[in-house]
Amino acid sequence: GSSDRSVLTTIADLTENDGAYDWVVPVSYRVVPGQCVRVSDADDAGVFGLSCEITVGDVLLAPDAPAQPSPANDADDVPLELKLNWSDAARATSYDVYFGTSNPAPLAGNTVSSNWPLTKLSYGTTYYWSVVATNGAGSTPGPIWSFTTLPDKTEPGPPEPQIELPDTPGAPTPADGSGDVSVESDLYWEIAVGATSYDVYFGTDNPPPLMGNTNASQWTLATLSYSTTYYWNVVSKNSAGTAASPIWSFTTAPPPLVAPDEPSGPNPPDGAGDQPLDSWLDWDDAARAESYDVYFGTTDPPPFVGNTVFSDWTPATLQYNTTYYWSVTAGNSVGQTPGPTWSFTTQAATAGDMVFIPAGEFQMGDVFGEGTSAELPVHTVYVDGFYMDVCEVTNQQYATALNWALVQGGLISVSGGVVYQAGGGHPYCHTTSSWSISRITWDGSKFGAVAGKENHPMAAVSWYGAAAYCNWRSAMEGLAGCYDLSTWECDFDAAGYRLPTEAEWEKAARGGAAGHRYPWSDQDTVQQARANYWSTASFPYDSNPASGDSPIWGVGPEPYTSPVGFFTGALQLRTDWNWPGATGTYQTGNGVNGYGLCDMAGNVWEWVNDWYHSAYYEISPHDNPRGPESGTWRSMRGGSWDDSAYGCRVANRGKNEPDDPDIDDGFRCVRK
CATH class of the missing domain: 2.60.40.10 (Immunoglobulins)
Structure with a gap:
């Protein structure tokens, strides 16, 4: 019944069986753990005596099925x-x-x-x-x-013997980690017990790829590469399975040291023309080369200029329209292998091109003591850096500027074929209408250059005509002019073009080399193959073989100018310059200086900004001298086609009246 002892129900009467009482609880009673069962005894008269209570514990169930x-x-x-x-x-x-x-x-x-x-x-x-x-x-x-x-009534016999795995391959040749191994080596290893064949893995990758299978304990290789690390291993095989060796490696010997290959692959290419002035040299690496000797210059064969471990070389400043020769010799500890001699030619100087003249000091004056007192004393001068025209201003450049000034109005006038400052001011230049040997034409409406002389330097121009051109050129390029055309004072701080000072001109003419007579620094003599001047035997430093005007230029009427940028050491075509009656070629000498400037000796005198005074050097300041405050003449430098070797020296000082547009007077421009 219930666990409540006050509520109990009689569910069975038990009869003694050999001194014990047995009772199986019927399933219908649903006895569960926690219920209470009271058991009491009774006599024949039905009187109950002793009793006990039993609390039902866990129920024992039959087992699960197997x-x-x-x-x-x-x-x-x-x-x-x-x-x-x-x-x-x-x-x-x-x-x-x-x-x-x-x-x-x-x-x-x-x-x-x-x-x-x-x-x-x-x-x-x-x-x-x-x-x-x-x-x-x-x-x-x-x-x-x-x-x-089993259906077979025969007893199975003894088991077949077990096949064991093969041994692991070992004792590699070449030895693991070895170096300086011959490129003609093959692979060997110790026979692996139980192996019936071997898979061989070999290559430069780790792990290496499968090369193939062999029954022998060796593998034949093709010729290997020098200085290369190879990886390899061997897998022994039989019917029971495989056993792989570790991955071994070896490194082959470096190639036998022999002289390097010949340098090749030049840049600029051999024979190239029109190369920029900032060109550098480079070539393909020569096998086994440890360094290179570089030869470079304007002569063939070129001189030695240096050694480098790289396959390129930057030469010193190049010059316009110049043929350069160069070669490279590859070397190592075994020997040297020279390459061929290559050449290239730089671009021709174009009128208007400029180069930078760096700031610095130089010795100004006649260091040889062979000039006039006006070239003395030799004194130290400092000038700021500036830009200078590579070439003298040409007839075509000047004619173009005249036409621009004509269109602007109020800048120029023409009278009797002479070009003047507007309003009857200073004369600027002649035309063929006023002087037949001028190279500027005037047809009453426009200016031009005489055919064939377009690239010759402007001549028959006054100092005022040169200064005015500087202002016109500045205006055409949107720059502030340097000259006040009423006072002709120069604003050195303006951004436009102007004439150089005497000090600037001489520093530029010396080309960065001190103590020389001419713009070039390889010798202190002059020849007509190198500059356009009048030769005479009067001066020991004039080494030209003949006297007089250059036989090339002494054709037709004066002035006997040469094209600008002509003397560069290149073989020139006469027809390129339209020389009267000239054909064939002419081998020039190199008249370009260390800054890349052309015609700093001869061709035409060049107006400079300074007033002239013969004693100015005695009072010249150290920094940026600009000449006297006033004077009668303006200074000129460089000599001309009509001057001797003496007049073309870099220290020589010339002069002329600023209103005089003489036939051998020209100019070039500078900028800050």
Whole structure:
């Protein structure tokens, strides 16, 4: 009944059985753990005596059915000696085992374990078996299983011997980690016991790729590369499996040291023309070269200029329209291999091109003591950096500027073929209408340059005509002019063009080299192949073979000017410059100086900004001297086609009246 002891129900009368009372609770009572059962005794008269109460504990259930038979149900080819096995059945305390050739099988026995050993069975026989799990609450039978034994009544013979894995390959040749290995090497290893063949892996990758299979303990290689690390390993094989060696490596020897290959692949290309002045030299790396000797210059063969471990070289400042020769010799500890001599030619100087003249000091004056007192004393001068025209201003440049000034109005006028400052001011230049040997034409409406003389320097121009051109050129380029055309004072701080000071001109003419007579620094003599001047035997430094005007230029009327930028050391075509009656070629000398300036000796005198005074050097300031405050003449420098070797010296000082547009007077411009 209930766990409440006051509410109890009589559910059964028990009779003594050998001094004990047994009672199985019917399922209908649904006795569950926690319920209470009272048991009392009574006599024949029905009088109750002693009693006790029993609290129901856990209910004992019958075991689960056995499962998971081994051999599996319906199994075939079962060996004759085996045990029957099954999974433990929950709550089972023992098992009744049934086994035999009939179905159902007879009881074979009882066991507390989940297996049953069998005696030797018969071949090709089907056996049936089952297991009943039991405990105090009852028993639970499992299903009937069966299996069939092996059909072959012959006893199996002894097992075949087991094949073991092969040994691991070892003792590699070349040895692991070795260096300086010959490029003609092959691979070897120690025979692996039990191996029937070997897979060989080899290459420059780690791990290496499969090369192939061999029965021998070696592998033949093709010729290897020098100074290269190779990886390899070997896998021994047989029917039982494989055994792989570790990955080994070796490094081949460097190539045998021999002289380097010949340099090749020049840049600029051999024979190239029109090369910029900022060109540098480079070439392909020569195999095995450790360094290179570089030869470079305007002569063939060129002189040695330096050594480098790189395959390029930046030469000193190049000059316009100049042919350069160069070669490279590759070297190493074994020897040297010279390359061929290459050449290239730089671009021609174009009117209007400028180069930068760096700031610095220089010795100004006649260091040879062969000039006039006006060139003395030699004194140290400093000038700021500036830009200077590479070439003298040409006839075509000046004619273009005249036409621009004409269109602007109020800048120029023409009278009698002479070009003047507007309003009847200073004369600027002649035209062919006022002087037949002028190179500027005037047809009453526009200006031009005489055909064939477009690229010759402007001549027959006054100092005022030169200064005015500087202002016109500045205005055409949108720059502030330097000259006040009423006072002709120069604003040196303006951004536009102007004439150089004497000090600027001489610093530029010397080309960065001190103590020389002419703009070039390789010699202190002059020849007509190098400059346009009038030769005479009067001066020992005039080494020209003949006297007089240059035989090239002494054709037709004066002035005997040459094209600007002509003397560069290049082989010039006469027809390129339209010389009257001239054909063929002319080999020039190199008259370009260290800054890349052309015609700083001869061709035409060049107006400079300074007033002239013969004693100015005695009072000249150290920094940026600009000449006297006033004077009668303006200074000129450089000599001309009509001057001797003496007049073309860089220290020589010339002069002329600023209103005089003489036939051998020209100019070039500078900028800050």
